[in-house]
Amino acid sequence: MIARREPLAPAPDAVVADQYVVAFGKSGGLGCFTVVEPFDLVRGDRVVVKTPRGTEMGEVLGPATLRQARLIGAQASGDILRRATPDDQSVVPGLQQQAEELFAATRAAAERLALPLQILDVEVLFDRQHALVQFVGGGDAEVAKLVEALQVQAELQIRFENLAGPSPDQPEEHAHGGCDKPDCGRTNGAGGCSDCSSGGGCSSCGVGKPDMRAYFAHLRGKMEASHRTPLL
16 A cells, blocks of 8 residues: 655745745835735845835835745735836936825924924825835824814825834833723723734834824824824
């Protein structure tokens, strides 16, 4: 009797045919991205990718191995929409200019209000619909004041990311009452703030990366109800 032989598992360093490791964003984030339509890419190729943040430009670092697809793909993944064209490249200077203008406006508003936070950088994504404002210091209350003061007349969905994490006194406070965001998981004795409807954890509670979409949707409703021009 011939024993049945199970197929060998693919080696961890085997290349995944349609996936590539791509660097994206000013901070050089890494992700594992899948080509939408089959075409070959090489290291250094500029591509347009759909990331968890939106549509943006990226640079191919090389084909993804099975191990990289598992590890890097768990952090960020998405689709490679196309190889960047000359027209795509020509958009980049305009995005940088728009980011500089938003950076100046955001920093001036923070200084004018004497908020205990510092704006570090602003990035406008390739789709011209999303922007990321990175800062240190302060918390949700200060960010809300900044949003109300800016009144930016632009069709941008802006995400604020606190690179320093929560202040030392915040975890103690939120351990009893939650972060005061809509559907916070710590409210009314529920689970940790990883249960928040925002999906990425609460910046003020120190769990995960800040994803303030639910919070700003709530804030937008309040501003529209009071006939104020929303930022988001």
